[in-house]
Amino acid sequence: MAFNSYSFIFLFLPLVLIVWGCTAHCPKIIRKWLLTIASLIFICYAGPLHLLVLLGSLIGNYILIVLIKRKHPRIFLTIGIFLNILFLGGFKYADFVACNLNRIPGLQIPAMKLFLPLGISFYTFQQIAMLVDYYRNDLEAVSFTDYCLFLTFFPKFISGPLADSQELLGQFRATLPRLCSNNLAHGFYLFSFGLFKKVIISQSFSVIADFSYTNLSGLSASEAWIAMFAYTMQIYYDFSGYTDMALGIGKCLGFELPQNFDSPYQALSIDDFWKRWHITLTDFLRRYIYFPLGGSRKGSLRTCVNILIVFLVSGIWHGSAWTFVLWGVLHGILQVANRLGNKAWERIWKPLRWAVTFLCVNLLWVFFRAPSLSEACTLISRLFTGEFGVSAAFIGAFDFPEITVPLSILGLAAPIYRFITMTVVYGIISWITFMRPNISHKAFIPTTGRAVLCAFLTLYSILSLTGVSTFIYQGF
Amino acid sequence: MKRERSFVRTYLILLISLLVLCAGITVFIDPYFHYHAPLENMSYEYRDSRYMNPGIAKNFTYSGIIAGTSMAANFHTQEASCLFGIQFAKMIFNGGSYHEIGTNIRRALDNNSDISLVIQVTDPTRLIQKADSKFHGIKDAGYLYPWYLYDDNLFTDVEYCFNKTTLIDSAQVILHTLQKTPKFDMNKYACDASNHHYSSSNFTSFNYDLSPGVVQQPLTDTEVQLITENVTQNIIKNALAYENVDFYIILPPYSALYWKDEYEKGNLIKIIDSLALEVSLLAPYKNIKLYSFYEETDITCNLDLYYDLLHYDESVNSLMLQSIIEDKHQLTLENYSSYFEMIREIYMYYDYPCLLNTSSKED
Numbered sequence: 001m002a003f004n005s006y007s008f009i010f011l012f013l014p015l016v017l018i019v020w021g022c023t024a025h026c027p028k029i030i031r032k033w034l035l036t037i038a039s040l041i042f043i044c045y046a047g048p049l050h051l052l053v054l055l056g057s058l059i060g061n062y063i064l065i066v067l068i069k070r071k072h073p074r075i076f077l078t079i080g081i082f083l084n085i086l087f088l089g090g091f092k093y094a095d096f097v098a099c100n101l102n103r104i105p106g107l108q109i110p111a112m113k114l115f116l117p118l119g120i121s122f123y124t125f126q127q128i129a130m131l132v133d134y135y136r137n138d139l140e141a142v143s144f145t146d147y148c149l150f151l152t153f154f155p156k157f158i159s160g161p162l163a164d165s166q167e168l169l170g171q172f173r174a175t176l177p178r179l180c181s182n183n184l185a186h187g188f189y190l191f192s193f194g195l196f197k198k199v200i201i202s203q204s205f206s207v208i209a210d211f212s213y214t215n216l217s218g219l220s221a222s223e224a225w226i227a228m229f230a231y232t233m234q235i236y237y238d239f240s241g242y243t244d245m246a247l248g249i250g251k252c253l254g255f256e257l258p259q260n261f262d263s264p265y266q267a268l269s270i271d272d273f274w275k276r277w278h279i280t281l282t283d284f285l286r287r288y289i290y291f292p293l294g295g296s297r298k299g300s301l302r303t304c305v306n307i308l309i310v311f312l313v314s315g316i317w318h319g320s321a322w323t324f325v326l327w328g329v330l331h332g333i334l335q336v337a338n339r340l341g342n343k344a345w346e347r348i349w350k351p352l353r354w355a356v357t358f359l360c361v362n363l364l365w366v367f368f369r370a371p372s373l374s375e376a377c378t379l380i381s382r383l384f385t386g387e388f389g390v391s392a393a394f395i396g397a398f399d400f401p402e403i404t405v406p407l408s409i410l411g412l413a414a415p416i417y418r419f420i421t422m423t424v425v426y427g428i429i430s431w432i433t434f435m436r437p438n439i440s441h442k443a444f445i446p447t448t449g450r451a452v453l454c455a456f457l458t459l460y461s462i463l464s465l466t467g468v469s470t471f472i473y474q475g476f
Numbered sequence: 477m478k479r480e481r482s483f484v485r486t487y488l489i490l491l492i493s494l495l496v497l498c499a500g501i502t503v504f505i506d507p508y509f510h511y512h513a514p515l516e517n518m519s520y521e522y523r524d525s526r527y528m529n530p531g532i533a534k535n536f537t538y539s540g541i542i543a544g545t546s547m548a549a550n551f552h553t554q555e556a557s558c559l560f561g562i563q564f565a566k567m568i569f570n571g572g573s574y575h576e577i578g579t580n581i582r583r584a585l586d587n588n589s590d591i592s593l594v595i596q597v598t599d600p601t602r603l604i605q606k607a608d609s610k611f612h613g614i615k616d617a618g619y620l621y622p623w624y625l626y627d628d629n630l631f632t633d634v635e636y637c638f639n640k641t642t643l644i645d646s647a648q649v650i651l652h653t654l655q656k657t658p659k660f661d662m663n664k665y666a667c668d669a670s671n672h673h674y675s676s677s678n679f680t681s682f683n684y685d686l687s688p689g690v691v692q693q694p695l696t697d698t699e700v701q702l703i704t705e706n707v708t709q710n711i712i713k714n715a716l717a718y719e720n721v722d723f724y725i726i727l728p729p730y731s732a733l734y735w736k737d738e739y740e741k742g743n744l745i746k747i748i749d750s751l752a753l754e755v756s757l758l759a760p761y762k763n764i765k766l767y768s769f770y771e772e773t774d775i776t777c778n779l780d781l782y783y784d785l786l787h788y789d790e791s792v793n794s795l796m797l798q799s800i801i802e803d804k805h806q807l808t809l810e811n812y813s814s815y816f817e818m819i820r821e822i823y824m825y826y827d828y829p830c831l832l833n834t835s836s837k838e839d
Binding site (some may be wrong): 006010180181182185186189192225401402405425445446447448450451452454455456458459460462463464465466474 | 477479480481482483484486487488492634637638640641642643648651
């Protein structure tokens with residue numbers, strides 16, 4: 001069940017809020033289980049198999065957590081990490097590995113074609129983090145109730161953020177919040193903006209990106225640059241929108257989820273970018289891979305190697321294809337270069353630093369989006385063909401009835417007017433992206449004007465739900 | 477706290493009110509006839525037929541149905557009404573499967589006891605398919621199938637009632653009514669003849685030379701089973717459920733170049749045999765009559781009547797209706813074997829290069 005769906009907005013969320021509000025005086029354990037059951041229903045909506053896989057992982061990891069505290073902690077930690085990686089690898093990477101091994105002459109490993117369990121990448125990483133924290137005594141004893149709620153908590157289940165176990169469990173252990181207008185106001189505010197970003201803004205860029213990636217060889221240089229930029233914005237608003245919705249829902253219930261996003265396209269370096277994009281994943285990788293490898297404590301060469309390993313893991317985590325691996329490795333290389341040349345980099349004129357960083361991020365997103373390495377290279381090569389101009393078919397991909405119908409009525413149906421409108425709309429969105437802070441970082445002041453704005457944003461988004469693509473990060 | 481409470485109140489009241497208003501407009505105007513027939517004196521515009529077909533099936537007043545893929549798009553209901561003496565509704569599914577069309581015919585039959593005649597054009601390109609194939613190729617093109625209009629589930633109607641496109645279309649209905657645009661005309665519904673150029677000049681780059689000795693594949697047992705299930709589930713089942721309704725099944729006259737193309741792919745015998753099988757399955761039923769026009773080389777070899785290998789001019793649709801009234805071109809259990817033998821002879825050995833010199837039709 002996606003946040004941007006009728007069933008979630010009209011049925012699930014209102015019911016959960018009503019039940020949460022009506023059970024304010026119930027014992028804590030009952031409220032926790034109600035929230036857990038709601039989360040399990042949320043997960044089960046995708047299919048009972050998704051739920052079964054999750055429950056298997058959850059119970060198995062909880063047993064390991066109990067065993068770590070009893071005896072042979074190191075052994076059980078190792079087993080736990082190994083089994084979790086095997087679990088994730090089996091579902092997500094088995095066919096990818098088989099497909100590549102089959103290139104060896106004589107080898108014919110059949111594809112298993114397993115379904116991808118919802119949220120598996122997130123909850124597997126979450127549980128590995130908890131095992132390690134438990135082993136290091138960074139985490140207090142956690143009850144099965146709290147563990148279940150933490151892992152299944154529906155606002156963050158599908159695509160994060162990767163909540164810090166101590167932080168969120170602390171909220172579950174404390175007095176559970178009641179429904180209050182303070183939290184609801186802020187929560188609705190975040191949710192409405194998040195929904196608008198996902199359903200309207202991200203979608204408006206996705207039409208250009210999707211059209212371009214299905215017509216790569218025919219793109220002019222201008223179209224290729226626009227397509228590249230369109231996907232950069234699409235994934236930004238998709239993820240930013242999702243995160244705001246997750247934070248908003250958590251806020252409505254009275255819980256604080258961690259920020260996952262901090263205007264990454266305002267970054268002045270690749271290092272800065274990764275401090276702003278998918279912040280909780282960066283945090284996870286740093287704490288559970290980079291630091292255990294030695295971090296920056298073992299010399300410059302080893303530090304660079306550690307960085308490359310971290311980004312290799314990041315690339316692999318994002319998807320089972322060579323494009324994701326290359327995307328991760330290239331980010332790693334840029335990160336290493338940034339580290340080595342940081343002093344010189346800092347002296348460069350700020351706008352130029354921003355431009356180079358943004359350009360690098362754009363180019364690397366091509367590998368993230370393209371279905372294959374060759375198609376990624378095709379798009380990049382189209383950037384430099386020297387053919388300019390934008391075709392009517394390309395402009396035609398930008399087809400929104402709320403824009404095309406008024407233009408037709410005004411007698412402005414010609415492609416040039418649509419292109420101008422498209423440019424204005426994208427220009428406004430770009431200005432917001434590059435110049436304004438993320439909505440979740442701004443202080444929330446509940447005014448009537450904002451309430452009216454949020455109502456209209458939510459209305460417009462709901463009316464646009466039919467025809468919206470699924471979350472990009474839902475496949476992780 | 478007071479400001480937050482005011483925020484929540486304003487947000488929820490305004491949002492819910494606007495949602496109710498939008499849904500109310502959509503339900504009242506009902507641009508796709510999901511709840512009722514067109515409102516009197518309002519000018520509804522044509523939308524994608526898949527969005528309108530289920531509503532037409534349930535809510536319009538008619539005694540006859542013309543259904544099928546794009547092969548049936550250019551039938552004129554007024555002409556059919558004059559010939560058959562009953563009012564017709566058209567239900568067209570471009571590229572549709574037997575399942576899609578059969579299910580909608582069934583929806584119409586279940587909701588309208590006045591129906592006495594179904595004229596259904598079956599598409600050979602959709603014959604060798606699974607019986608429950610829902611649509612063909614549309615999914616890959618990113619088409620948003622309006623399942624919520626077909627499932628008779630009130631809960632899924634949220635996709636209709638809270639849909640900006642539907643709302644815009646409702647606004648368009650109001651606008652067109654104010655502009656006194658002509659009302660919804662079933663006679664023109666789904667017709668697309670005016671969008672195409674029918675001429676032999678469309679085929680100048682076609683290779684007319686017949687490759688000698690191309691091996692023709694027979695129907696496999698699996699394909700025989702697929703055809704049997706497809707026809708049984710999607711046509712025969714309807715005919716059996718409504719024995720008082722006459723079903724006229726038309727095999728549409730694809731152009732001769734279609735047969736040439738299939739010959740080159742090695743499929744000509746397979747397709748002819750599949751059609752023969754379909755006819756053998758349908759002909760025994762008293763309320764099913766079959767009509768075929770493949771032997772009409774005056775049509776199939778006149779490339780000025782086609783804009784591609786399959787799609788013919790609306791004059792061919794008229795001719796088909798006339799033939800039904802005059803009981804011509806009918807296939808029966810007695811004549812279908814010899815008929816398809818004749819078709820095989822015609823298209824296996826036709827002098828396709830002579831089609832290069834097809835004369836233009838008179839203006």
